[in-house]
Amino acid sequence: MSSGTTKNHHPFAAVVLAGGSGTRFWPRSRRTRAKQVLQLDGERSMIQQTVARLEDVMTDDSVWVITNDLLCGTIEEQLPEIPRERILCEPEARNTAPACALAAFLLEREDPQTVIGIFPSDHTIGDVARFHMILRAAIKLASSGAKMVVLGVPPTRDETGYGYIELGAAVTPTTVGGEAIPVRRVRRFTEKPDRARARAFLRSGNYAWNSGMFLWSAKTLADAIREHAAEMAPLLEKIAAAWRTPEFEQVYRELYPQCESISIDYAVMEPRSAKGEVASDLYCLPADFAWNDLGSWAALHEFLAENHECQNQNVIESGSKVQIDSSGCYVFAPGKTVALVGVKDIVAVETDDALLITTREGSQDVGKVVKELKSLGRTDLI
DSSP: OOOEEBTTOOEEEEEEEOOOOOGGGTTTOBTTBOGGGSOSSSSSOHHHHHHHHHTTTBSSOOEEEEEEHHHHHHHHHHOTTSOGGGEEEESSOOOHHHHHHHHHHHHHHHOTTOEEEEEESSOEESOHHHHHHHHHHHHHHHTTTTOEEEEEEOOOSOOSSSOEEEEEEEEEEEEETTEEEEEEEEEEEEOSOOHHHHHHHHHHTOEEEEEEEEEEEHHHHHHHHHHHOTTTHHHHHHHHHTTTSTTHHHHHHHHGGGSOOOOHIIIIIHHHTGGGOOOTTEEEEEOOSOEEOOOSHHHHHHHHHHHSOOGGGOEEEEEEEEEESOBSOEEEEEEEEEEEESOBSEEEEEOSSOEEEEETGGGGGTHHHHHHHHHTTOGGGO
16 A cells, blocks of 8 residues: 655545445435435536545545445546555445554555545535645644544534534644644544534534544554454454455455444544543644535535525526426436426435435435335335
């Protein structure tokens, strides 16, 4: 496994997580055509946009992708610039902790000081120049001692679909390009709160949304896995030891499914900020670059409505459209004429074999449709 260096000359490897199923974007998102390989907001897929954003920060092609068997072929087609050996296909989905940890153990064997950046494959960034600035600051901070760095998004609403970061004291800013980037200690991670807690977090002014973007050295993360996920660590170390040997695929497919299915937040970040105590090695930088994780049809509607001209906040992706006394709707029906009459805040998505009708508020629960279809044995629709 190889890494490159950033323009700050710190060894750096970007790991793009692309194994999710994107069930809240059903019926467009399916197991073999998940959200990250869809063109939701432009001509390029979400993962293509993610990799393109990293190019300006890397001095060589040291991007790695961790996905699954069902998406591997599509991702290889969409990212021909990434060598095949650097697209790792999980034999079984095990959440983000094993994926991040595998990258750490692979890179630790080559250069323990390499900074690893973890990037979800399905986010949008509005201000790419600012993203590059914050990323360089995060790489610099993560390379200075055994530090773990998370990018925290300044919250704009009492969102219940995101994890939150409680911020601790401010510390010495990290200077990049002549600008002092503020740095805060992390006090605690909280997974998706209910509405009342989310509202309290927003009012306090002392919380950030967890963007899912983390940075740390290979050794720092590997040691954290050894400490907090002791059963998983030896499995992943054996897989890393087999890298670039004829036995790698066999070892990978045999041992990886034995890892606990757990997120990196639960496995490492939350234990290090337990009981509300400020962990000495956890830091947060502001992800103030117009971030959106497009986690639902409602989030996609909000993003497109803000960034494109539309009548009465109606986002209609169709052949032609008629709008009468309607507002706040999202409709996807390519090639069809869509007529909205007297409706508000609905979501309608049509594919060749399925039709979804819900509300923007109800779009958070679209993933339940996939579970129901699975229970009915309709795997052809998921």
